[in-house]
Structure formats: structure tokens, C-alpha cells
Amino acid sequence: xxxxxxGGADFVTASELPTTLPIARTDTCELRHKAVxxxxxxxxxxxxxxxxxxxxxxxxRSSGTQTPSIANTNGAVPSNQPPTSRPSSRQSKYKxxxxxxxxxxxxxxxxxxxxxxxxFGFRNLxxxxxxxxxxxxxxENFKKYGILVTLSGAAIRRGDWTWFGVLxxxxxxxxxxAYAIEALAAQYAKxxxxxxxxxxxxxxxxxxTDIDVDGTAERNEKGREGVRKTGExxxxxxxxxxxVIAFCHGLNATTMLVIATYVVYYYIxxxxxxxxxxLHAVIVWLKVCSYAFTNRDMRHAYVNTAGASSAINSLESSxxxxxxxxxxxxxxxxxxxxxxxxxxxxxxxYQPVYPSxxxxxxxxxxxxxxxxxxxxxxxxxxxxxxxxxxxxxxxDSITHLAPxxxxxxxxxxxTISLVCWLAGFFALFQSFLNLLAELLRFGDREFYSDxxxxxxxxxxxTSWNKPVTHFMKRHVYAPMVGRGIPPQLAQLITFLFSxxxxxxxxxxxxxxxxxxxxxxxxxQIPLIYLTDPLSRMQGHNGKLAGNLIFWISFCFFxxxxxxxxxxxxxxxxxxxxxxxxxxxxxxxxx
Numbered sequence: 067x068x069x070x071x072x073g074g075a076d077f078v079t080a081s082e083l084p085t086t087l088p089i090a091r092t093d094t095c096e097l098r099h100k101a102v103x104x105x106x107x108x109x110x111x112x113x114x115x116x117x118x119x120x121x122x123x124x125x126x127r128s129s130g131t132q133t134p135s136i137a138n139t140n141g142a143v144p145s146n147q148p149p150t151s152r153p154s155s156r157q158s159k160y161k162x163x164x165x166x167x168x169x170x171x172x173x174x175x176x177x178x179x180x181x182x183x184x185x186f187g188f189r190n191l192x193x194x195x196x197x198x199x200x201x202x203x204x205x206e207n208f209k210k211y212g213i214l215v216t217l218s219g220a221a222i223r224r225g226d227w228t229w230f231g232v233l234x235x236x237x238x239x240x241x242x243x244a245y246a247i248e249a250l251a252a253q254y255a256k257x258x259x260x261x262x263x264x265x266x267x268x269x270x271x272x273x274x275t276d277i278d279v280d281g282t283a284e285r286n287e288k289g290r291e292g293v294r295k296t297g298e299x300x301x302x303x304x305x306x307x308x309x310v311i312a313f314c315h316g317l318n319a320t321t322m323l324v325i326a327t328y329v330v331y332y333y334i335x336x337x338x339x340x341x342x343x344x345l346h347a348v349i350v351w352l353k354v355c356s357y358a359f360t361n362r363d364m365r366h367a368y369v370n371t372a373g374a375s376s377a378i379n380s381l382e383s384s385x386x387x388x389x390x391x392x393x394x395x396x397x398x399x400x401x402x403x404x405x406x407x408x409x410x411x412x413x414x415x416y417q418p419v420y421p422s423x424x425x426x427x428x429x430x431x432x433x434x435x436x437x438x439x440x441x442x443x444x445x446x447x448x449x450x451x452x453x454x455x456x457x458x459x460x461x462d463s464i465t466h467l468a469p470x471x472x473x474x475x476x477x478x479x480x481t482i483s484l485v486c487w488l489a490g491f492f493a494l495f496q497s498f499l500n501l502l503a504e505l506l507r508f509g510d511r512e513f514y515s516d517x518x519x520x521x522x523x524x525x526x527x528t529s530w531n532k533p534v535t536h537f538m539k540r541h542v543y544a545p546m547v548g549r550g551i552p553p554q555l556a557q558l559i560t561f562l563f564s565x566x567x568x569x570x571x572x573x574x575x576x577x578x579x580x581x582x583x584x585x586x587x588x589x590q591i592p593l594i595y596l597t598d599p600l601s602r603m604q605g606h607n608g609k610l611a612g613n614l615i616f617w618i619s620f621c622f623f624x625x626x627x628x629x630x631x632x633x634x635x636x637x638x639x640x641x642x643x644x645x646x647x648x649x650x651x652x653x654x655x656x
Contacts, residue, residue, distance in 0.1 A: 200481070207452060207455070211451070211455055214450050214454070215446070215450045215451050222338075222339055223335060225333070225335075226333075226334045226336045226339050226340075227339070229329055229333045230334060230339050230342070232329070233329055233343045233346070233347065234343070234346060236325070237322060237347050237350050238350060238409060240318055240321070240322035240354060241350055241353060241354055241357070241405065242405070243318045244318055244319070244358060245402065247311060247315055248311075248357070248358070248361050248400050249400050250311075251307075251311045251361070251365060252365065252396070252397035255365050255368055255369050255396075255397060256397060258369055259368070259369060304369060308362065308365075308366070311362070312358070312362065315354070315355075315358035316358075318354065319351055319358070322347065322350065322351060322354065323347060323348070323351045326343065326344065327344065327347070327570065327574055329343075330343050330347070330574050331574050331577060334575075335577075337575045337636070338575075340574070340576075340577075341571070341572075341575040344570065344571055344574050344575050348567060348571060352414045352537055353408065353409065356414060356415050356416040356540075356541060357408065357416045359416075359541050360415075360416045361396065361399075361400070364387065364395075364399075364418075365397075367387055367396070368395075368396045368397065390417070390419050390421075391417070391418050393419055394419050395418070398418075399418035404418065407420075407506065410506060411502075411506055411508055412499040412502045412506075412508055412511075412533070413508075413510075413533055413536070414533045414534065414536065414537040415533075415536045415540055415541075420510065421509030421510050422507045422508065423504075423507045425507070426504055426505060426507060427504060430500075431504050431505060434496075434497045434498070434500050434504070435501055437493070437496070437497040438493050438497040438498050438501065441492060441493035441497065442493060445486050445489050445493070448482055448486050448489070449486060452482045453479070453482050453483070453486065456475070456482065457479070457633045460472070460475040460630055461634060461637055463475055464630065464634050472630075475630065476622065476626045476630065479626040479629060479630065480622050480625075480626045483626050484621050487625060491514075491530075495514050496513075500513075512532055513531075513532050513533060514529060514531065514532055515529040515532070516529070517530035519613065520612075520616055521597070521608070521609040521610075521612035521613050521616070522594065522600060522601040522612050522616070523590055523594045523597050523615075523619070524594045524597070524598060526616055526620075527590070527594075534564070538560050538564060542559075542563060543556050543560045546560075558591070561587065561590075562588070565583070565584040565586075565587030565588060566584060568583040568584060568586070568587055569581060571583075572628070573632075576632045576635070576636055577639065577640075578632060578635035578636060578639065580631060580635055582627070582631045582632065583628060586624060586627070590619070593615065593619055597612045597615055600615070
């Protein structure tokens, strides 16, 4: 630094130094001063140069390009902003002096971090720990039990197969009985529409108009009264007929479900095969109900609007019948082909028309079939090799009512039950239903949504099984609300009805109506109201807490408890304390 002619000091950057010093100038002191100035300028973030007019101007150097300075008027660098450049160690003569802590920074895992880091590595670590932990458990299981998976251990009695086949053939017949009932109802509806048209034409002919001297037209009051009385009598007759048709549909559906439940409970011993038979019966029962409910509304709209020119009737028809149904309106939808498609369609809600795809992708079908087969094998191996021994070892703890031992068994069973449930969910809702939808060119394939991200239990129950959710909303919840029942009470009734179906699907195949499945659904009700506010909270903490409550109830206090309860009841009814049974594989002492 050298004094200038005005008495001040000039600070210059390295770029302002001449590339070649004048040869005529050989003053050693001056050369030394210029070299020191260059080194100091290379390490500075910003400099001030006093001009001839006494003003200050900022200059900065970054990679050889001048950028706006961040220095204050007093030359200090703000502590919360990074410097514009850092000199290279090769450029600086004083290599121990370049600033390391030049501005304020936060730790990456702090809540106030400006740019939170990615947790990609931690996710990999958690996945690795999960794999290694389960691998250790598999090795431990193999050392303790050996290989328990055998096809002979999965043998099912011939009588079970016989009754299963009989039920599988008989159950869909009730769906075609519903078709026969609806076909008769459609013929009746056609007759009433034709009769009404004839009466309207007759009234128009008999009705005459009297013209008075002023030219005013008056309708015959006697004719109008006759039309009104005829219409009221016809409506009463139609509604009484609708009640008879509804009774026939209800009797048909109830008979089918009662017969299937009776056969499963008393004649199909194997609970695995019995579960498939009972599930098939419940599915067909729900389809029969949906077929009857939907056609009842369509038939009512047809009778009230067909051939009518009233604007009110036309508006009612457009409200009841969506535009999607125009290509197959009532009664044209009452055909065997239409019913057969609904029988196999991956839905529980009847519609005359469904959205469809253009063609069948056979490669897609093959992939879904392979997925379904592999997942079925995984579930079978997991149950035979891990779940059954674990359940057998839990019997002693339950018999002696040891709380800590029971809790340890529940926690240990939660892992394998979760694996089996997730594999079953993917096999059914992703692989099998998509395979069936592709073969039928069924277009709407939203069989589930992202239930694993749910922040409240209400969202879980409405998103993990969309076919059942659509049925409950369309045929149970909405009609109750439409008849004046408060929505909260309608939701409660719908949930209790779903609990009854769960008990029917679990208690009947295991031949033990314990009410555990129904009670498990009832316990969910206070948890639903507990987690509802969490999902509406602002920020991340509420949603995190709701999701954790969902997973805890799902993994630890739901399926494992129900599995242990029904297994213990099975062993108490069919098993032996000295010779443990494998009920999931069809073995018994009898």
C-alpha cells in the first residue's frame, strides 16, 4: 500500500496490476509494495477505492469477473452471507490465513436448516436393517424347526373339496334368480308404461274443449278429475308391486347367504378353503343386492318418465339416470349377457354400462398372473413355516394368561402377519383384480388408493378397499342420508354393518363366532374420531402422529390379536394339548 498524491491510500485488485512492470522502474521498495498489494487483494472479498472526487466504489472479484459487492459502507462483510470468492491456496502466499468460517450456517439436521438434506441414505439403511433382521429370523427358524413346508401337510379332506365345489356352482345361481325376478319386473314395467300411454290417448280423445263467447278455452273438469284418480290408483298399484319385487329379491339374497354360511360352518372343516367359499358367497350376495337396488331405481324412473312429455318427469329421468347409461337404458339392460359381465366384473356395484378399454393386453395379463402365483406361494410358505409354529408356541402363554408373554407373542406375530397381509393385498387388489379387469376390458381400475399414507383411520377404511367402499356408500350410506338420517349416525351404522361382514368372513370359516373381528371394527370408531383432528392440523406433526397411530393399530393391535384369538379358539375346539394341530393346513385329530 502506497500513499497517493491526495494523501489517501489506494487499494487495488490483482486485475488492476499491470501484467508487465515498467523496466525503467527499478525501485525495489515499489516492486515489493506492488507484490504485497496483489497478494492482499487476492485474499480480500471486496475492496474500496477512493476516487479523485472523494466517493467510494465497491469492486469484487470472482473467477476473474467483477460482480456486485456485498460489503457494507464500512468495509465489513455481513455475517449471514457467504463471501463471493475464496482464493486458491496456490494463489495465496499466506496459506494459513484464508477464512473458513466466513458466514453463519446451521447444522443439516436442525429444524431451521435452509436446505434440509435428503434421507436417501437412511432409507437404504433402514431397508438393509429390515432385510438383515428378517434374514436372521429366517435362519433362526430354520435351525429350530427345519423345513415345515410340505404339500402333504397342506392336504385337505375330500369332503371339504366336494362341498366347496357344490357351493361354487350353486351360489351364482341365485344371481340368475335375481335376473329372472328382474325380467318379470321389466315385463310388468313395460305393461304399465303401455297402459298409461293408452289411457292418456283415451283421455285426450274424450276430453273436449268448450269455447265461450270471449274465446276462452276451459278443460273438462270431470275429465281432469278422472285422469288424476286413475294416476293415483296406478301409482299405488305400482308401489305395491315394487314391494313384492323387493321382497322376492331379499328372500333370494338371504336364502343364498344362509345356505352358504350353514354349509361352510358345518361341512367345510378346513378354514382356508372355508374362507374362500364364504368370501365368494358374500361377494355374490353383495352383487345380488346391488343388482336389485340399481334396477329398482331405474325401473321406477322408466315407469315415471317413459312416454311422458312433462318437463318435471324429464328432469327426474336425467337426475336418476346418468348419461353413461344411455347406450343401455332400462329395460334393455335386463339380459343374460349384461348380468354375466357383472358377475365376473371386478366391482360390487352394478351399472348397465362400465368404462372399457380398447383391447386386451396379453403381456399385461401374463405379468399379473405370474405375480399372483408367486405371492400365493409366498403367503403359503410364510404361514406354514413361520406363522403356524409361532401360533402354536403362543398357546401356553394364553392358557396361563401371562400378559408379558402374550404381548411378546403379539409383537413377534405382527411381523409375519404384516408380511402375509401385504402380500395378500397386492395379490388380490393389484394382481388378480387387474388381471380380471384386463380380460373383461374393465376400464375403472382404482381398486385402492394410497392407504399407507393415511393420517387418520377414516381415510384408511375408505381407501384400502374401494369396491366395498363404493358399495357401502352407494347402497347403505347414501340411501340413509337421503331418508333424513344424520350423516354421523349413517356412518356409524355403515361401519357396524361392515363389522358384521368381517365377523362373517372370519368367524364362520374358523367355526368360532367369537365377535373378535366385529369388536375390532367397533374399537376403530373412537380411533377414527381421535385421528380426524390430526389430519386437519396445519403442519407436518399432526399428519405424522395420525399416520403413526394408524400403523400401530394396524400392525400390533389388529391382525395379530385376532389371529391369536381365533387360533386359540380353534385349538380349544379341535386341537390337542399333547399333539398341536396345524389348522391352516387342514390337519386334525378326528
